[in-house]
Amino acid sequence: MRIGVITFPGSLDDRDAARAVRLAGAEPVALWHADRDLRGVDAVILPGGFSYGDYLRCGAIARFAPVMSELVAAARSGLPVLGICNGFQILCEAHLLPGALTRNSGLRFVTRDLRLRVENDQTAWTRGYRRGEQIVLPLKSGEGAYMAGPGTLAELEAGGQVVVRYAGGNPNGSAAGIAGVCNAEGNVVGLMPHPEHAVSELTGPSTDGLGFFTSAIAAVAG
């Protein structure tokens, strides 16, 4: 099982995502933004960070990276793709996921360990959880407020595309407390909190994040 982790200029949590993949039992494969090549991986993670310094808009420049044309096509064919934080922002900019991430309502960067509720346990990245299960993951972002039009939000709720929701208060003003969403097919997931920082008791607030990576391994193994 090989899971790719894309490094864009300004990606920061690529190392952490690779470690989480390894701890979950798969082989992490480094993918480079400038290569139009997914190196035959079984799933792809877009890690957190500040790709291109968040210039223009978070994720707005990274979506035009050469690797993204390959990724968009593969995602549309069912490849499991996970966007964490800046990766989520890139997936929204690339229109693989609906909606957008905007400035936190408090206008400050927020790092906090948060309780989340898993709302959809059928996606490629959350099938290891139970619906309604509460997990603790760190959030660390300045532009993490999820926004979408009323029609889109209604569709997301109706279609079960809200994957995780803040369960202990809304830290950033996200619409309907949404922390993560998926596409209609459930293979592309994006979330603002960081499952890759919650894979060991030594360095994280919990090990609750490991399920995202083991879920994908199970999904690929079918």
Add this chain to the structure above:
Amino acid sequence: MTGADTVARAEVTPGEPQPYAELGLTDAEYARILGTLGRRPTRAELALYSVMWSEHCSYKSSKVHLKQLAAKAPASAALLAGIGHNAGVVDIGQGYAVTFKIESHNHPSYVEPHQGAATGVGGIVRDVLAMGARPVAVMDALRFGPAPAPDTGRVLPGVVSGISFYGNCLGLPNIGGELDFDPCYAGNPLVNALCVGVMRHGDLQVASASGPGNQVIVFGSATGPDGVGGASVLASAAFGGGPARAAAAKRPSVQVGDPFLEKLLVECCLELFAEGLVVGIQDLGAAGVACATTELAAAGTGGMRVRLDAVPLRDASLGPPEILMSESQERMMAVVEPARVGRFLEVCAKWEIRAAVIGEVTDSGRLVMTWHGEVVVDIPPGSAADGPVYDRPAERGADQAALAADDPAALPRPADGAALRADLLALIGSPGLADKSWVTDQYDRYVRGDTVLAMPEDGGLLRVDSATGLGIALAADGNGRYCRLDPYLGIQLVLAEAYRNVAVTGARPLAVTNCLNFGSPEDPAVMWQFAEAVRGLADGCASLGVPVTGGNVSFYNQTGTSAIYPTPVVGVLGVHDDVRRRLSIGFTREAGQASPAAGGEAAIVLLGRTEAEFGGSAWAHVRHGHLGGSPPAPRLDAERRLAGLLAAACADGLLSAAHDLSDGGLAVALAESCLRGGAGCQVRLPGDPFTWLFSESAARAIVAVRPGAEAAFGALRAAHDVPGEIIGRVGGDRLVVEGCFAIPLAELAAVHTAVLPALFG
């Protein structure tokens, strides 16, 4: 003709008046330049000497004192590179080396808090990078004016957002630091940033330009007019006003940071190092190209030829003096063998880093710079790199005796349990001791995945090797009140606190860095404070057996004749043999739970000796606005024994928590441990409750001993000759001091956490 003031022109216009005084050079310093060159300096040379001989770059007032730090340094096998390098390098075993340094960015952070603080982080990261290490974490020590003051409401949020913006975007976890307030810092905030980096032993890089024919490359950001305030004097003097002068006057004195570019620069440099493409490297910080070229040349073969017109510019109107003085951020300078220049430029291109060959190393003994073919600088580089040295008059301030005589013993003390309770709540609800989440929640502490301990722990702890558990602990501390009362003892207390904060994580302290924040060195009373502090640090490090590896001096932190408290900030680095056994400050329910097998709840042991020591204490400050008397006595031998005990007990797995006692004494430490871990405690004090709760005697810590380990810990404590006694047990959901008071944790938390949000939104 370029219009530049060339060496040829200087030779034929010896009488042309030079604006050296406006650039901060004294008559004697200017005479020294004339003597060195045998002619008047060109504008570019004048610019170069003025920045190189500034207090900031030359350490001209501090050098005579700082010499002691190396002279008295204890022998340490761990030291791979010491004072004088961009940052000191320490061997932590298993083939790893660590480099760390702390530096001030005080003045820029007052002028423009966000960018001033941000570029402070950027600068210290490049210092660590230049040693060959990968930067892995940052910390910050901050001081502001009174918390409720309107200007603090401008400066503090800006400084915090600047550190957050730069550090987070650079991908470096912020693992600790400190925050305090005092009227003496109004107008003179202190923003000290620390960075730590890790490398393999063989990766150490040098800052020297060796090997004639080797190429000099500047890479990173293009050079702009950032921070060339001084150059406007030259522009006005050279051109007599008009448009050039008007443009120069508008140039910013504060630099603007681009952490994204710095992130690319870090990755680019590490790849250049890994491929062995670099002979020497230097970051461009204060005094930019002037400093990097002179220092590289002076430390190397001795000569360099530089084409200033080859430096990539962001502003085409810049001339030689401005290019030399510019403090544009995110720039580095490398010395590269000619055959490797091609590959060097390829690596830069991969990371989209601009790079330009601007010169080459020579054996001429001269630093020669040209501007479109004309020589505008021709100097012996050592003459600029080794500036003047002053032994300035130092005299104990007239008010020191009165200050010492104003004994806090005369202050009214809390009379009963209710009053003690109120004092504790007042302390943990004071801005300097309140919960710092408002600040630290803006920093990423998770990135890189190796952060084992971070704020609000006593020390930050990072994993270095996941296979063996090898790690490093870091703490940075300062205490202006102690140092105001007695700078010699004060700095030893500060050093001891940082040392202890590293020890309570279970790590062994190894090395010291420092950032010495003082008022004007031209004031003999300030110079006395400085001299005493440096002497105290040198003696303290010798006693503790930890060498100073480097540091930074920040003078002129004063408004008019009113200086800040002398505020040296001391950073201590330790090595942790196995971070999986780290100790947190938190009392936890697991530790407090009655375990039938182990036989009870975790015992709380107070280690060290408690005397009535209230001079400069948080209690006197918060409850009485009082500063007087003598600070607590440093007990450096006891600190060493305490650290040895903590490391041994951690290795043996005997403890579930450890917390150092400092500001606010035992009372504040108990409250912090309860709040951190979410479990209460019940203690009985062996003597006068007020003294036991609020005294700030040094060399003390509280530990929670795992149920069943009390006898083993007692034996270990005796073997390390550390006094101590069981004062109570972990458990419940209140902080109970028997016979005095009980405070529910919810009430403690409410008081502790409400302060900063109420002040800053």
